[in-house]
Amino acid sequence: MSGSREATDLTPDGTRAPSGGAGEAQRRLLVADGLHKSFGATPALDGASLEVGAGEVVAVMGPSGSGKSTLLHCVAGIVRPDAGRVFFDGREVSRMGDAERSALRRGQFGFVFQFGQLVPELTCLENVALPLRLERVRRRVAERRATEWLERLEVGDVAGKRPGEVSGGQGQRVAVARALVTAPG
Ligand SMILES: Nc1ncnc2c1ncn2[C@@H]1O[C@H](COP(=O)(O)OP(=O)(O)OP(=O)(O)O)[C@@H](O)[C@H]1O
Incomplete structure (x- = not known):
């Protein structure tokens, strides 16, 4: 995956410089700039590059194997890019140590x-509470x-079951619940 949806006027301080005279001052929560990542020869x-503003909803789309998961893993600090930088809320994720990224x-x-x-x-309940x-x-x-x-x-109804005892779809919902459980409000 290469290129970017929007990669201009990059400042890592979490604010977007006004562009186009609209007086835009949307807070940029997530900024990825020039990420490179290879797995062996691949x-x-x-x-x-990618920018996401606070409150913005973004879908990353592309063919299978085009690098969507790798991009998301890099911006979330799960995978370290070979080159390029990632900022979350003004902090450089790509420079954080393991404990800080965790x-x-x-x-x-x-x-x-x-x-x-x-x-x-x-259990599914314990997974979501984790x-x-x-x-x-x-x-x-x-x-x-x-x-x-849940x-x-x-x-x-699956709260007390273990993941091996629920359907694929139920397991995905449990995983979504776990992804959202730390959300504010
Ligand atoms: N851990 C890995 N080891 C080796 N190659 C990998 C690894 N992870 C991803 N790749 C390769 O990197 C490329 C991008 O993979 P990635 O999973 O980011 O694609 P994707 O767009 O999320 O695919 P899909 O839509 O099929 O999930 C692919 O060629 C894939 O085979």
Whole structure:
């Protein structure tokens, strides 16, 4: 994947310089600039850039194998790009150490992976509560919020089951609940 949706007037401070005279001052929450990533001889990203404003909804689309997952993994600090920079809320993710990137992922990013995302030994409720428990939220509070999200996604009935005992679709919903459980409000 190469090129960018919008890669002009880059400033890493989280604000977008006015462009086109509209007095635009949308806060840029996520900025990725010139990302390169190869797996052995396979280039997955070849200068990909992306900006996402606070509150903006963005879909990344492209053919299978074009680098969408690699891009998202790089911006979320899961994969380190070979070159290029990523800023989240003005902080440079690509320069953070492992512990700082883990804390950022736990607190600020929700991810639904394609495969193997739920911890098989935990119940679905425990899986959803996990990001909160890792942030030291008390078990009762974490499980109450996890229950609310499971019910919102219409899988409250699988709370006590383990991932191996639920359908693929139910498992995906549980993963979505886990991705959203740390969301504010
Ligand atoms: N861990 C890895 N090891 C080796 N090659 C990889 C790895 N991850 C991705 N690739 C390769 O990098 C390229 C981009 O993969 P990526 O998963 O980012 O694509 P994608 O657009 O998300 O694909 P899909 O839509 O099929 O999920 C592909 O050629 C893929 O085979």
